[in-house]
Amino acid sequence: MFGFCSDPSQIDGLTWLACYLTTGKHMAFYGSFGTVLILLAVTAPVAMLFGFGGAAAARSRFLPLSLFGKGYTAIVRGVPDIAFFLFFVIALDQGFEYLRHKVKCPDWDAPIRQGNDFVVCAEAKLPLSTSPQWMHETYGFFLAVLTFAIVFGAFAANVLYGAMRAVPRGQIETAEAYGMTQRQAFWRILVPQMWIFALPGLGNLWMILVKATPLLFLLGVEDIVYWARDLGGTKLARFSDYPHGDWRIWYFLALLVFYLLLTWVSEKALARLTRRLSHGQATAAGEALRKAGA
Amino acid sequence: MRKLILTTAALALTAGLAHAESHGMTVRMGTEGAYEPWNYINDKGEVDGFERELGDELCKRAELTCEWVTNDWDSIIPNLVSGNYDTIIAGMSITPERDEVIDFTQPYTPPDPSAYLAMSDDVDVAGAVIAAQTGTIQAAFVAEQGWTVVEFPTPEDTVAAVRSGEADAVLADKSYLAPIAEEDPDLVLLEREEMIGGGVGMGLRESDGELRAKFDAAIQSMKDDGSLNALIEKWEVASTF
Numbered sequence: 001m002f003g004f005c006s007d008p009s010q011i012d013g014l015t016w017l018a019c020y021l022t023t024g025k026h027m028a029f030y031g032s033f034g035t036v037l038i039l040l041a042v043t044a045p046v047a048m049l050f051g052f053g054g055a056a057a058a059r060s061r062f063l064p065l066s067l068f069g070k071g072y073t074a075i076v077r078g079v080p081d082i083a084f085f086l087f088f089v090i091a092l093d094q095g096f097e098y099l100r101h102k103v104k105c106p107d108w109d110a111p112i113r114q115g116n117d118f119v120v121c122a123e124a125k126l127p128l129s130t131s132p133q134w135m136h137e138t139y140g141f142f143l144a145v146l147t148f149a150i151v152f153g154a155f156a157a158n159v160l161y162g163a164m165r166a167v168p169r170g171q172i173e174t175a176e177a178y179g180m181t182q183r184q185a186f187w188r189i190l191v192p193q194m195w196i197f198a199l200p201g202l203g204n205l206w207m208i209l210v211k212a213t214p215l216l217f218l219l220g221v222e223d224i225v226y227w228a229r230d231l232g233g234t235k236l237a238r239f240s241d242y243p244h245g246d247w248r249i250w251y252f253l254a255l256l257v258f259y260l261l262l263t264w265v266s267e268k269a270l271a272r273l274t275r276r277l278s279h280g281q282a283t284a285a286g287e288a289l290r291k292a293g294a
Numbered sequence: 295m296r297k298l299i300l301t302t303a304a305l306a307l308t309a310g311l312a313h314a315e316s317h318g319m320t321v322r323m324g325t326e327g328a329y330e331p332w333n334y335i336n337d338k339g340e341v342d343g344f345e346r347e348l349g350d351e352l353c354k355r356a357e358l359t360c361e362w363v364t365n366d367w368d369s370i371i372p373n374l375v376s377g378n379y380d381t382i383i384a385g386m387s388i389t390p391e392r393d394e395v396i397d398f399t400q401p402y403t404p405p406d407p408s409a410y411l412a413m414s415d416d417v418d419v420a421g422a423v424i425a426a427q428t429g430t431i432q433a434a435f436v437a438e439q440g441w442t443v444v445e446f447p448t449p450e451d452t453v454a455a456v457r458s459g460e461a462d463a464v465l466a467d468k469s470y471l472a473p474i475a476e477e478d479p480d481l482v483l484l485e486r487e488e489m490i491g492g493g494v495g496m497g498l499r500e501s502d503g504e505l506r507a508k509f510d511a512a513i514q515s516m517k518d519d520g521s522l523n524a525l526i527e528k529w530e531v532a533s534t535f
Contacts, residue, residue: 023337023338023339024337024338024339024340025335025336025337025338025339027339028339086369086372090372090373090376093376093378094376094377097377114500114501115500115501116375116395116396116500117375117377117499117500117501117502118375118376118377119377119499119501120377125377129320129321129322129361129380130320130359132361133361133362133363136322136363217366218366218369222364229448229450230327230328230335233328233448233450234450234453234454234474236330236473236474236477237477238330238331238473238477239330239331239334239336239342239343239473240336240337241337242337243477246450246454246457248454
């Protein structure tokens with residue numbers, strides 16, 4: 001990056017460090033922080049949608065829908081994340097390719113399952129093996145978002161289901177007494193009031209999601225933990241211009257700071273949100289706010 | 295979400311079609327990227343090492359366009375059979391167990407002994423705690439002998455375990471351990487070596503016979519003109535043919 005970096009063996013001290021910290025590999029490391037943040041920013045709302053859908057389905061009076069909602073939360077919460085990431089994602093990917101294969105190559109006569117192999121025609125590959133690497137990474141990223149959303153959505157569904165039941169029954173009864181339909185009571189009375197009950201559980205989920213990103217590498221997406229491990233590993237003079245011993249502890253310390261910062265910011269945001277949502281609620285916090293305001 | 299996936303799919307499709315016209319066949323080469331000198335990520339963040347150079351040369355000879363992909367060692371075979379990449383070129387020894395699941399090309403390095411790296415040269419391996427990478431022939435070997443084996447997900451971790459005293463010695467390919475012993479005065483290679491493994495080859499799906507034949511021919515041509523031996527010597531990964 002800098003002109004004086006052309007021969008790293010001749011420099012030392014801060015200059016060496018400046019060169020070392022700006023190698024292409026370190027740039028990829030810094031970039032992966034962005035990957036993780038984007039993943040969190042995209043996954044959280046999608047998981048909320050899944051969770052909301054799951055909770056609403058579980059509450060439904062239409063039996064199959066309610067069974068589906070309850071089954072979704074029960075099954076997904078019971079399966080270990082790593083199993084989900086190893087097998088479910090591969091299955092998901094194969095599912096997409098299978099559908100594309102059926103549409104695009106109707107006259108393909110070889111079986112798709114050949115022993116251990118999963119073989120679809122070249123046009124059905126997702127992404128095509130001819131597409132550039134970034135396309136594969138983007139695809140892996142979206143698979144990751146989808147998987148995270150399904151897993152965390154199940155937990156969120158359970159939290160929201162509980163929150164919906166925590167809203168005092170009297171509120172709904174009043175709504176019904178005013179002549180609202182069930183749907184109206186749900187959207188106008190229940191949903192606006194349930195968040196305060198859901199927030200502690202959702203906050204926990206967010207914190208767990210923040211730390212779950214190393215699972216990304218199972219999908220070929222290189223996250224911060226992957227790079228920290230690789231960069232911190234012993235580098236021999238034969239294979240690197242910047243040989244060093246086992247520096248993983250320093251890289252992991254940097255990650256620690258990053259995660260603590262992220263937690264700290266999240267705590268602040270959650271505290272503000274709790275305060276806002278408590279406003280006018282029939283909870284202890286809501287009551288305290290009302291008294292302070294009066 | 296579904297829309298996003300569809301959009302990506304559509305993008306992938308259109309871009310892919312445009313590419314397919316100009317290139318011919320693209321082969322995705324899966325490697326671990328953490329096993330010097332075989333394959334590692336260099337300072338620039340690219341895949342480098344003996345297998346990078348070998349793979350690029352093989353692709354040139356077989357007239358294929360090759361793309362490098364890194365994948366965790368643990369899931370490197372499942373991702374191959376499900377079609378996320380087309381070959382494994384990651385210092386993988388040819389063993390009957392692996393051969394049941396995937397196919398191998400002819401070996402591009404001869405069978406070489408595995409070595410032990412330890413803090414002192416008087417370690418008795420039979421009574422010691424041996425570190426090895428999960429899913430390697432070395433881990434299987436130590437377990438078969440009935441000795442104590444501690445498995446780690448990456449090669450780096452196995453050596454770190456010896457440094458920290460968690461294990462007494464690490465068993466791995468000699469080519470991986472030798473440069474470490476050379477640069478670290480605290481670590482020594484034991485005299486004892488184990489003759490395991492049947493040489494290192496490229497792994498392919500069993501249904502990909504055509505591709506395997508292409509790579510086999512390319513490896514053969516590199517063996518015949520001596521360029522493979524030259525490459526092995528340059529990277530010091532094994533003995534020569």
